Amino acid sequence: MLRNVSVQLMTRILVVPIFAGLLQGSVGAITALPSTVSFSPTTPESAGTVSVALSWQITGGSSTKTWNITVAASSGTLTNCTTIPASAIQVICTASSVSGGGTGACGGSFPLSTTPQQFAGGQQATGTANYSVNVTYQFTDAWKYQATGAPTCQLTLSYLVTQN
Amino acid sequence: MRNRLLGAAAIALLPSLAFSFQFFGSQNQSLTVQPAPDGALSVPSSASLTSAGTLFQPFTGNLLINYDVRTTPSGSASMTIQAASDFSPAGGPSVASGNLTYTCGAASLGTACVGATTVSTSSQTAVVNVGSGVCTGGGGACSSTSPNTVQMNFVLTDNPSFRTGTYSANLTLSISAL
Numbered sequence: 001m002l003r004n005v006s007v008q009l010m011t012r013i014l015v016v017p018i019f020a021g022l023l024q025g026s027v028g029a030i031t032a033l034p035s036t037v038s039f040s041p042t043t044p045e046s047a048g049t050v051s052v053a054l055s056w057q058i059t060g061g062s063s064t065k066t067w068n069i070t071v072a073a074s075s076g077t078l079t080n081c082t083t084i085p086a087s088a089i090q091v092i093c094t095a096s097s098v099s100g101g102g103t104g105a106c107g108g109s110f111p112l113s114t115t116p117q118q119f120a121g122g123q124q125a126t127g128t129a130n131y132s133v134n135v136t137y138q139f140t141d142a143w144k145y146q147a148t149g150a151p152t153c154q155l156t157l158s159y160l161v162t163q164n
Numbered sequence: 165m166r167n168r169l170l171g172a173a174a175i176a177l178l179p180s181l182a183f184s185f186q187f188f189g190s191q192n193q194s195l196t197v198q199p200a201p202d203g204a205l206s207v208p209s210s211a212s213l214t215s216a217g218t219l220f221q222p223f224t225g226n227l228l229i230n231y232d233v234r235t236t237p238s239g240s241a242s243m244t245i246q247a248a249s250d251f252s253p254a255g256g257p258s259v260a261s262g263n264l265t266y267t268c269g270a271a272s273l274g275t276a277c278v279g280a281t282t283v284s285t286s287s288q289t290a291v292v293n294v295g296s297g298v299c300t301g302g303g304g305a306c307s308s309t310s311p312n313t314v315q316m317n318f319v320l321t322d323n324p325s326f327r328t329g330t331y332s333a334n335l336t337l338s339i340s341a342l
Contacts, residue, residue, distance in 0.1 A: 027189030041200035144302030
């Protein structure tokens, strides 16, 4: 008899997060342009920069909720160039905007790492809205990095948009 | 009793599924970097050649060169010197006549010139040669110091036919890397 009471109580508690979740919006596919962040051949005397435009849509957003976007590197060093750490690449958010009354703001710049780091965030717009963030990647070259022929040094960037 | 427990388990799974697929968006993007072969050097703006005071003994002087360099796995680099202009005014020593020679001290990266080399006004001559896959500073495949250094030791012939006076010539040091 005691076991039956316990089960009913558990059911009530679990129903709450289900409905809370359904009230939140959904994040559409993130578009990142260009598809590859490709630095022109660099030298230690000049840092290379590449700008990236990120955009996505949130459906069923709420002005009482926030959004944020993070970026992380797939590994601590670049493939084919293990002497170059991911941290040689600086992430600089330059602009953030949300259509339909939401807000977007850039965070400070930081060196890329395998730990997801937030570079923009803000308040969601109500309903369906377009979100965009511009970010610049700056590679600080150094004499201690070996020059490469082919293949080039590579890394995969992982973006994650979350809403709370 | 068994059925009720299974029902509770099924409900418990739903929130995690909902949060995984509805509230996140993710995207991957490739990033490529291509560090190019490169070289840079710095030298004092001038170097004086002096004589010990004994008549017609050569004039000598040193030039310390700082340089950074890196090459591709199949590349190389070379530092060279060439006279951009001969000694002036006329009537004194002449680079074109082979009066100016140099030797090299040890290079901290690469192989320095061996023996005496005559400076030319028409062609570049080697100071340091660097092999493939090297870089500057940081150790490992790179040199342990940055910048690297090499010293050039110049010798200028003195000759009774030269008029007395002060003479100057312009030398150009270059470094190229592949």
